[in-house]
Amino acid sequence: PFEALSVETLPKRLGENEALGERIGKDASRWKVREVGDGNLNLVFIVEGDHSAAVVKQALPYVRLVGDSWPLPLKRSFFEYHALTRQEARAPGSVPAIYHFDQAQALIVMEYLSPHVILRRALIDGRELPNIARDIGLFMARTLFRGSDLSMVTKERKADLALFADNVELCDITENLVFSDPYFEAEMNRHTSPQLDGLVAELRADRNLKVEAQRLKHLFAANAETLLHGDLHSGSIMVTDTETRMIDPEFAFYGPVAFDVGMLLANFWMAFFSQRGHEDKGSRDSMRAYLLRVTAETWSVFRAEFSDLWRTERTGMLYQKSLFEDQGDRLGAEQALDHMLAGIWTDLLGFAGIEVHRRILGLAHNADFETIADADLRASCEAKALKFGRHIAVNRRQIHSIDEVNTLAALIEQE
Ligand code: SR1
Ligand code: MG
Incomplete structure (x- = not known):
C-alpha cells in the first residue's frame, strides 16, 4: 500500500x-x-x-x-x-x-539539478539569464508541435489522448482555479491586499471579461490539440546562467497549444510588474527591460521553431503535404501556418490575461508579488498586473504584435 x-x-x-x-x-x-x-x-x-x-x-x-x-x-x-x-x-x-x-x-x-534554481526565484532576485527565451521557446515549439496531429501518427495520438484524459482531477483544478474562481467570490479565493477590493469588485462585475474567461475555459477543455505541460509557469522551470530545464508536468493533458505559451508569458509579465516591489536594493530598470525582451524573444523563437517544424516535420494527418507541397503549392502550406500561428497568438493573450488574474485573485499565488514586504507597494504592483491582464484578455483579437503588448505593459507599469 x-x-x-x-x-x-x-x-x-x-x-x-x-x-x-x-x-x-x-x-x-x-x-x-x-x-x-x-x-x-x-x-x-x-x-x-x-x-x-x-x-x-x-x-x-x-x-x-x-x-x-x-x-x-x-x-x-x-x-x-x-x-x-x-x-x-x-x-x-x-x-x-x-x-x-x-x-x-x-x-x-x-x-538532481545543481546548481540550478527555480526561475521564479532568479527573476525575483533580479538575475538576467541569457538563454531562457531561446530554451523555453524551443521547448514549447518542439513539445507542442511534436505532440499534435501535425506530427504524430494519429492512431498513437488518439491512444495517448485517451491515456491522458484520465488526468481529470488536475484538469478540474485548472478549470476551476484558473478560469472560474477568480471571477466570483469562490470559497478558496484569497487576495491578500485589501487595497484591491474596489478593483476586484470591478473585475468580478465585468461582463466582457467573464464571458472571455469562459470562452477560454471552453477552449481549454474542448480543444485537445496537443500534449501540454499543463502548468508551465516560472516555478516549473529550473535554471543556471546557461541551462534551462522544465520540471513538474503533472498537469499534462491534451489541450490547446496556446495554453502553455500563454501561461508562460503571463509569468514573465507578472515578474515584470512585480519588479517595482523588489527595488529595495537598487533600481530594476534594466531587469524590467530584460523581461520585456524575454517575452518578445520567447514568442519569436517559438514562432520560428514551430514554423521550421511545420516546413520540415509535418508528417501527421493535419495539412498533409500531399495537399500542398507535393502539388507545388508551398504558399498554401505557408498560408495554413500563418492561420495557425495567428490563432495561437490570439488565444495565448487570453490565457495569459486569465493566468495573471488567478495568481492575484485565486487560491494559488505567486512569490513574485507575495514576497513584496510593503503592503501598499505590493497592492500597487498587483493592481497594475490585474489591469494589464484584463486588457489583453478582453482585447486579444485587436492586438497584433508582442511589441504592442509590451508597450502597453510599460505604460501601465509607469502609471
Ligand atoms: C491546488 S493546486 C494550485 C496550483 O498549483 C499548481 O502549481 C497549479 O498551478 C495549480 O493551479
Ligand atoms: Mg507544480
Whole structure:
C-alpha cells in the first residue's frame, strides 16, 4: 500500500533498489536526505549519497497546500512520468533524467539539478539569464508541435489522448482555479491586499471579461490539440546562467497549444510588474527591460521553431503535404501556418490575461508579488498586473504584435 515517505524512512525504502544504490551510493544508511518541497501539491526530497545525488518526488493523496480536506489522486505521478518521457523524446535535454518510477508509491526518482534554481526565484532576485527565451521557446515549439496531429501518427495520438484524459482531477483544478474562481467570490479565493477590493469588485462585475474567461475555459477543455505541460509557469522551470530545464508536468493533458505559451508569458509579465516591489536594493530598470525582451524573444523563437517544424516535420494527418507541397503549392502550406500561428497568438493573450488574474485573485499565488514586504507597494504592483491582464484578455483579437503588448505593459507599469 501507499506510504508517504519521510526523511527517516526514505533510505530504507529506496535503498533496497539496487540500481538506485549503484547510482546514489550503496550504503543507504549514509544517505543524507532533506525535504525541500515548497510547491502546492507534493513531497520533494534531495538525497545525497557517496556517489551522487538524486531528487525524489512523491505525490500525496491530497493537496499539500490545503491539507487532507482536499483529496487528490496519486495517479498524477503516473501522468508526470509519462509526460516527462514524451518531453524528453520531443525536446531532448529539456527535462530532468528519470532514474526510477514507482507507480504504486506515486514516486519518481530523477536527476538532481545543481546548481540550478527555480526561475521564479532568479527573476525575483533580479538575475538576467541569457538563454531562457531561446530554451523555453524551443521547448514549447518542439513539445507542442511534436505532440499534435501535425506530427504524430494519429492512431498513437488518439491512444495517448485517451491515456491522458484520465488526468481529470488536475484538469478540474485548472478549470476551476484558473478560469472560474477568480471571477466570483469562490470559497478558496484569497487576495491578500485589501487595497484591491474596489478593483476586484470591478473585475468580478465585468461582463466582457467573464464571458472571455469562459470562452477560454471552453477552449481549454474542448480543444485537445496537443500534449501540454499543463502548468508551465516560472516555478516549473529550473535554471543556471546557461541551462534551462522544465520540471513538474503533472498537469499534462491534451489541450490547446496556446495554453502553455500563454501561461508562460503571463509569468514573465507578472515578474515584470512585480519588479517595482523588489527595488529595495537598487533600481530594476534594466531587469524590467530584460523581461520585456524575454517575452518578445520567447514568442519569436517559438514562432520560428514551430514554423521550421511545420516546413520540415509535418508528417501527421493535419495539412498533409500531399495537399500542398507535393502539388507545388508551398504558399498554401505557408498560408495554413500563418492561420495557425495567428490563432495561437490570439488565444495565448487570453490565457495569459486569465493566468495573471488567478495568481492575484485565486487560491494559488505567486512569490513574485507575495514576497513584496510593503503592503501598499505590493497592492500597487498587483493592481497594475490585474489591469494589464484584463486588457489583453478582453482585447486579444485587436492586438497584433508582442511589441504592442509590451508597450502597453510599460505604460501601465509607469502609471
Ligand atoms: C491546488 S493546486 C494550485 C496550483 O498549483 C499548481 O502549481 C497549479 O498551478 C495549480 O493551479
Ligand atoms: Mg507544480
